[in-house]
Each structure stands twice: as structure tokens, then as C-alpha cells.
Amino acid sequence: MLRKVLRIGLGSGLSNRGLRTRRGGFTLDWDAKMSEFKKKIECILPGKQWEELYDTSHLPPKQSDVVIVGGGILGLSVAFWLKKLESRRGAIRVLVVEQDHTYSRASSTGPSVGGIWQQFSVPENVQLSLFSVDFLRNINEHLAVVDAPLVDLRYNPSGCLLLASEKDAATLENNVKMQRQEGAKVCLISPEQLQNKFPWINTEGVALASYGMEDEGWFDAWSLLQGLRRKVQSMGVLLYQGEVTRFITSSGQMQTPSGEQVVLRRINEVHVKMDKSLEYQPVECAAVINAAGPWSGQVAELAGIGKGLPGTLQGTKLPVEPRKRYVHLWHCPQGPGLETPLVADISGVYFRREGLGSNYLGGYSPTEEEEPDPTNLEVDHDFFQNKVWPHLAQRVPSFKTLKVQRSWAGYYDYNTFDQNGVVGPHPLVVNMYFATGFSGHGLQHAPGIGRAVAEMVLDGQFNTIDMSPFLFTRFYLGEKLQAYNIL
Amino acid sequence: MSEPVTPDSSRKKRTLLQFLSDYFHDIHALREYLLRKQILKGNRKNRSFADIQEKYGPYVTGALFILKQGGAVKFQDKEWIRPNERGHFPTEFLEFRKVPVEAVDASGCAINYQGMSNLPVPLKELRFLSLQCCPNVDDWCLSRLYLLADSLQELSLAGCPQVSERGLACLHHLQNLRRLDISDLPAVSHPGLTQILVEEMLPHCEVLGTDWAQGLKLEPDQQPQNTPSPVSP
Numbered sequence: 001m002l003r004k005v006l007r008i009g010l011g012s013g014l015s016n017r018g019l020r021t022r023r024g025g026f027t028l029d030w031d032a033k034m035s036e037f038k039k040k041i042e043c044i045l046p047g048k049q050w051e052e053l054y055d056t057s058h059l060p061p062k063q064s065d066v067v068i069v070g071g072g073i074l075g076l077s078v079a080f081w082l083k084k085l086e087s088r089r090g091a092i093r094v095l096v097v098e099q100d101h102t103y104s105r106a107s108s109t110g111p112s113v114g115g116i117w118q119q120f121s122v123p124e125n126v127q128l129s130l131f132s133v134d135f136l137r138n139i140n141e142h143l144a145v146v147d148a149p150l151v152d153l154r155y156n157p158s159g160c161l162l163l164a165s166e167k168d169a170a171t172l173e174n175n176v177k178m179q180r181q182e183g184a185k186v187c188l189i190s191p192e193q194l195q196n197k198f199p200w201i202n203t204e205g206v207a208l209a210s211y212g213m214e215d216e217g218w219f220d221a222w223s224l225l226q227g228l229r230r231k232v233q234s235m236g237v238l239l240y241q242g243e244v245t246r247f248i249t250s251s252g253q254m255q256t257p258s259g260e261q262v263v264l265r266r267i268n269e270v271h272v273k274m275d276k277s278l279e280y281q282p283v284e285c286a287a288v289i290n291a292a293g294p295w296s297g298q299v300a301e302l303a304g305i306g307k308g309l310p311g312t313l314q315g316t317k318l319p320v321e322p323r324k325r326y327v328h329l330w331h332c333p334q335g336p337g338l339e340t341p342l343v344a345d346i347s348g349v350y351f352r353r354e355g356l357g358s359n360y361l362g363g364y365s366p367t368e369e370e371e372p373d374p375t376n377l378e379v380d381h382d383f384f385q386n387k388v389w390p391h392l393a394q395r396v397p398s399f400k401t402l403k404v405q406r407s408w409a410g411y412y413d414y415n416t417f418d419q420n421g422v423v424g425p426h427p428l429v430v431n432m433y434f435a436t437g438f439s440g441h442g443l444q445h446a447p448g449i450g451r452a453v454a455e456m457v458l459d460g461q462f463n464t465i466d467m468s469p470f471l472f473t474r475f476y477l478g479e480k481l482q483a484y485n486i487l
Numbered sequence: 488m489s490e491p492v493t494p495d496s497s498r499k500k501r502t503l504l505q506f507l508s509d510y511f512h513d514i515h516a517l518r519e520y521l522l523r524k525q526i527l528k529g530n531r532k533n534r535s536f537a538d539i540q541e542k543y544g545p546y547v548t549g550a551l552f553i554l555k556q557g558g559a560v561k562f563q564d565k566e567w568i569r570p571n572e573r574g575h576f577p578t579e580f581l582e583f584r585k586v587p588v589e590a591v592d593a594s595g596c597a598i599n600y601q602g603m604s605n606l607p608v609p610l611k612e613l614r615f616l617s618l619q620c621c622p623n624v625d626d627w628c629l630s631r632l633y634l635l636a637d638s639l640q641e642l643s644l645a646g647c648p649q650v651s652e653r654g655l656a657c658l659h660h661l662q663n664l665r666r667l668d669i670s671d672l673p674a675v676s677h678p679g680l681t682q683i684l685v686e687e688m689l690p691h692c693e694v695l696g697t698d699w700a701q702g703l704k705l706e707p708d709q710q711p712q713n714t715p716s717p718v719s720p
Contacts, residue, residue: 137627141526146518156653157630338684339659
């Protein structure tokens, strides 16, 4: 009775200090408490994630059928084809783990020049290029997402011109013959015809040239990457940022038909570590795709590939390592005109036009001795002065007066064995598939490679393009897939 | 699964299907199906006429393809053949198996890259080609025109919404071109500069381009609204 009177009497004073509970404690900030309470109730309701202790929405799921290590162009392409070729909707759960979501540091796709050409010496590479060109041509059919803008690749169909000296002329001729057989539209040009067609070129030292008339040129890699990201997200693929730090494997002994004992390993869990923290999520998986680009060698070592006596299959490492390459953007007002193709010179220098304002992009693949240090992405400006400019000025005299605007560096996922990619499963670690090591051609072959790996995972064999020369076993057997490449 | 929300959809009034597809997976699947159907509709019109080519020869095949799309054809030394409003056309050209096709007017047709294989490959003596206001002609289609390098003398690309300066760069193969019309191309970013570069590239060709006043700044009250770039998810 007394308490009630006190409460009414001191009503106005009490409301200033907030409510009192029966036990005498204060409950200030009633609104915040209510919203927290509502959140907790929401968690219990069906359809939401029920995590008792803390919020784990930033962590990848605990289980996934396929984990793709690396979210660059190759990883996303494999994810796309896996979802496209699955037998029914929602059959495969795919998780893509990417270390660098800005694609500036660890990825090769971001800084790439974006060229596509069919002038290779290995027939499978030509077929891959033709498949990719077909894919890119119908890109808005493949990557159509409801309510999203169309993908604008900014494709320049200007072709690719490869120059060859006396000693390489015979190889070039054979290559062109093979390319034409595969269906590429490439023709051979003599130095006189070259001078007529492109008057700005200096044909000294050029014995033969091959020029792609159609389906060659360059495009915007970034828009392809973003288009793929959008499409795979709409197909249900989960994209998370994180680093793969560990594989939990289990092994078993099997006997080959000849009676030899082999230890086969299987990856059961992938530990994905979050950025800037020690938190990690173990993801149970059925297959792992190594599409980590320049870092594929390190990822392969985590799975135990290469840990064994040198010379044995267990001891064969994945020979992919990061190699730094520079790309330079320069301005030259008197330079070649609008018809300039992607020119690859005998010396190893290549360049192409960029936009309408007399800007050109180019670079140079250094020899083994001149390799820049791959631990960072710093640009060495003397490299352009000493190695690139003399060759450019010799081939195109108007480039003597060029002025460099910008340079940047990126990594090639360089295959030290034969500079061609690795595709397919590992013979001993049975559920790791490779899609890496393309040493600068990954971008242009990405649709074809993605399809090949997806077919290998889903059907167990290559259906559209036979990529068996690209399997891992060639590193052990020593069979090089040697290609005459400049870029 | 979440859909990327573009600024357009938040600005314009959302349709009933768009609203429902946020809540029901079935409606979302229906919308995806409708989108796919729309894309595939274009492909049917441009299917290959290879079987007709064997029977009637290349010139008649090309002519039939163009007439079916709604364009007009002119055989050498003959009159223009055009379909009337109903889409019917006289069929006497089926007899002209050896007569080459001289001029094709494909203005406004839904021709795309697939359809281009029916055009330049068989029609080797084509002299005049008009692709005005074709909605599906893009840079990839232009890269096929090099096959007509020996014969093509007049080309018109006016008003094609998907042709950009990158596609115009591959016209340098057409060394016999005398007249080129590249006016009114909305996808070309700098029409004046592009015209100069194309004129340098094709020195013997008369290039009809943009009106020079187009490069001048508009009055402040005539400034078009700036559309924001789409947000990436």
C-alpha cells in the first residue's frame, strides 16, 4: 500500500530515472534490449541459421560437394560449367574460395591484357581458343541473369599478328597449316604484303608472318569476370573470401594390376581461414578443384603432392609457380592507326592499341635469366627502358617518340615444365582436380578449360575437347607438351 | 537466393512478376525461362540454310535468307526484289542459279552473327550492302565482312545500336570500299574522332559520318540526365 502511494507520488521523478523492475535493478535502454531479444527470437524461427553462441554468417558452410580453391576466371568458369552440366537443378553444391576479393593482388585476371588468339602450336590449344571465342560471342546467352545488365566485353576483333624470323619460318608455316585444319581463320603473309597492309611496320628481319583474320583480338577481362560472378551467384554457387590453409586427408592402400602397392589419398576436409583473423571453418567436401593460379603449387603441397622421393610419382611436385610480368601503357600520337592488331614480335615484345586516343598496351616475356623477383608486385621501370623500348622502336619506328603513362605488374601461373596448363585429376590424390598453370593463356582458354574440368568431375572423362595431353602424369613421365609461344 | 538489384528496377515501377519472384522460387524459374525463350527466338530466324544451298546454289540461298528476314535483294542486271507488307515475295529468282547477287538491303532485319554466315560466304560478288538499323548486328558480325574484301564497294551501318568503334577497326580489310556510312551509331563513344581514324584507315573511301555539331556541348537545360552505372553485387 505504501509502495503504491510512493510510486504515484514520485511518478514524474521516477520516469526520469527509467523503469525499475521488482528486484530493484535498472533496465535502461529498453529499446536496444528489445531489438536484441527480437533477433534472438528470429534465430529460433524456422528458416534462419540457429547458432547459439555467435554469428557465423561470414563463414563458409560446413559441407559442400565441390570446393574450388581460387575465384579467378578459371575457378569461376569451372563453377559455371559444373552448375550448367549438372544432371538436375541443385544437384551439386559448389563453394568457391577466393583469397583476394578485389582481384588486384593475388589474382592474374585483374591486371591481364585480355588477348585471345588461335595461333598456337598445340592443336588442343587451338580448339580451346575456338570454343572460348564461341562462348564469348554468345556471352549474353550464356550469362543471362534476370534483371541484370548485359555483359559488355568491349571486344576488339582486330586480329593477332605473329612475326617470325628465318629460322622460325618453317615452324610457323606448319603451325598455320595445323591451325587452319582445326578451323581457325589464319593466313600467312610475306614481308611485302605486310608492308602494304601495315605501312607503319619495319619488316627488317621478318621472314614470314601469320595473321588471324577473324575470331582474334582482345576484350575486357574484368567485365567477363564480373559477369561470371553474377551468373554463378544466381545459379546458387557460394562465393566466400578466405584462404585455404589445410587439407585433412585420409589414405588407403591399393594394389595395381601388376601387384605394386600404391597409397591413394582422399581429401575429406578443407580448412578455410578468414582474412585477418585466426578463425577457420572446416568444410567437408567430395572434390577439390585447384584453380589457385600462381599459388597452385603451394595449395598442391598442402595436399601432400610432391612429398616423396624425387623421381617417384609421390615425389612429383606441381611445377606451377608465380612469375611476375609487367604491362606498360604508353602514348604515341604518331603511332599505328585503328587497324593495329595484337602484334607479337620476334624478339618477344608484344603490343596492342588501347582505346581511341593513341594509347598502346604492351609487354615483354623475359628469358629465364632476366626473371623479375616474384615476391612483390613492384614495377621496375628500367625494364621498359632497357628491354622493351629498343625492340619496339626497331619494329615500329614511330614508337621512338613514345611516352610511358603507366605500368603495372601481375603474376603468371607459370608452368616451369612446359608452359602449358595442367588439367584433370591427380593420380594419387584422387579427388583433387587441377585447372591451372596456363602461363598467360588462362584467360582466353577459361571457358573451354572450365567445361573440360566440369566434365571430368561429373562424367569422369573429357567429352567436348580431349585434354588428355594436359594431365598431371606427364610431369612424372617427362613428356613435355612443348609449344612455340611468344606471349 | 538473392537477386542483384539494379538501380533501374528500383527506379521504375516493378512488375507483378518481378515482385512475386522475390518471394517464390517458381516465379523466379518462370522469369528465367521467359528470358531464355526470348534469347532463343532470335536464333531461329538466323538458322543456317545449308540444305537449300546444296540444291539451289549459293546466290539463291543468300537471296532467300534476306527476303525471309524482310530485306531486299538485287541480282546482277535485274530489278530489286522486295517483300510486300504481307511478307510475300516473287519467287522467280529461284531460277537465277548462276546470276550473282549484286546488292543487298538488309535494313532493319534481325540478322546476327549466325545469319552472317549465310551472307558473305556464299555471296562473293556483293557490291552494295546496307545494314542500317539492324538491332542484332554487332562487332562480331563486322569481323566477318573481310570475306567481301574483293567486291564490296558500298557499306552502310547507320543506326545500328550495337556497333562500336572496335568493330569499325576491322573494316580495314575492305580495301575496295568507296562509300561507308557510319552516321548515328549510339554505341560509338567519340563519333568525330572515330570518323577521323576510319578515314585514315581507308584512304580511298568516302566516309559519311556524324554531323559535326553533335560534338558541341548542349545548353544547360538540354543536358541529358546522367544514368548511374550498374552496381556490381
